[in-house]
Amino acid sequence: MPGVEVTVEGLSKSFGRANIWSDVTLSLPPGEVSVLLGPSGTGKSVFLKSLIGLLKPEKGSIVIHDTDLVRCNESKLYELRKLFGVLFQDGALFGSMNLYDNIAFPLREHTKKSESQIRDIVMEKMDMVGLKGDEMKLPGEISGGMRKRAGLARALVLDPEIILFDEPDSGLDPVRTAYLNQLILDLNAQTDSTFLIVTHDINTAQTVPDNIGMLYRKHLAMFGPREVLLTSDDPVVSQFLNGRRQGPIGMSEEKDTAQAAREMAEVDELDGLPPIKPQLTATGGLPERKAVARRQKRVRDMLHTLPPAAQEAIRRSFEENSAPQARAQAVGAAPYSRPDDPTRALPRISPDDDPTTQLPRVR
Known part of the structure; x- marks a missing residue:
């Protein structure tokens, strides 16, 4: 069974007189990877905190398993939070605890498992993120990328149905971002859980998610399957996803009307839509992601409602990505895992690899 659906309806959040965003409505499809984009300061992290009940919106609803997190009591909210795993920007590790104890913390806090059971789970999750052998290290003794992976392992120990990632690529170089x-x-x-990622990285937004959403000027500009947004003619969405200067978004988010009009005229001179980048696929040996077929079915069902240029670009993308050579090209290198069971997950990293980064050396 896929992860749970999260339905957000008419959500609004303010701090005093400062409105962060209003009337945000979207549904995170179960088991799919969604990305939330937007210029800095548009309230993306606030949205994540609202989803897990750390912040209380003034209006709207967040429904999971037929329960509204905005209006439920504290005991019900406490139980629903166990459905979530969260990777914070800096990993949010306890500096005085080693990695093993950091990752074991949720199990000791929220379950009655024995220490031997906890050890089995912790070691499995550390192995999944490539940290096996680093159990006794303190957060201050490892790199930023390793801290993020430790935070991800901690987010996974309760086998959550929903996992939230708050800018997981912040502070990472392009190579580590690609591995992550x-x-x-x-x-x-492997989990078929529901993922929501907040990011500024355009390559991540173009190649990772099944769905893309964008916050702009205190509203949700658009949310939908990746193919729909990557071919969108909405000026804000198109400018951001293509990383262009030309468009309505300026240094201070809002741009002078005359300047925006001049730049949009430049954009209009460009011929056609840029090609849709292929989506990354799971590493060879892992199960095929079920989310892809579910998303593609939704896109085909709505294809007739899209502009002709978008329809053509999406059809071409589906045809190219269905070819065996395209699928092979889209598969990235196995990132970190070194499983003891070769039938379970990713290829083992050889002893010649650099142990300080857990990444294979270039030969």
Whole structure:
């Protein structure tokens, strides 16, 4: 069974007189990877905190398993939070605890499992993210990328049905970001949980998610399957996803009307839509991601409602990605895992690999 659906309806949040966003409505499809984008300061992290009940919106609803998190009592909210795993921007590890104890913390806090059971779970999750052998290290003794992976392992120990990622790529170089993106998709293939990622990385937004949403000027500009947004003619969505200067978004989010009009005229001179980048696939040996077929069916059902240029680009993308060579090209390198069971997950990293980064050396 896929992860649970999260239905957000008419959500509004303010701090005093400062409105963060209003009337946000979307549904996170069960078992799929969704990305939330937007210029800095548009309230993306606030949205994540609202989803798990750390912040209380003034209006709207967040429904999971027929329960509204905005209006339920504290005991019910406490139980529903166990459905979530959260990877915070900096990992949010306890500095005085080693990695093993950091990752074991949710199990000791929320379950009655024995220490031997906890050890089995912790070691499995550390192995999944490539941290086996680093159990006794303190957060201050490891790199930022390793801290993020430790935070991800901790988010996984309760086998959550919904996993939230708050800018997992912040502070990482492009290579580590690529490895982390592959790891996220591989985890989705293994768990079929519902993922929501907040990111600024355009390559991540173009190649990782099944669905893309964008916050802009205190509203949700658009949310839907990746193919629909990557071919959208909405000026805000198109500008952001293509990383262009030309468009309505300026340095301070809002841009002078005359300047925006001049830049949009430049955009209009460009010919056609850019090609849709292929989506990453799970590493060879892992289950095929069930989310892909579910998303593609939704896209085909709504294809006739899209502009002709978008329809053509999406059809071409489906045809290219269905070819065996395209699928092989889209498969990224196995990121971190070194399983003892070769039938379970990812290829083992050889002893010649650099133990300080857990990444294979270039030969």
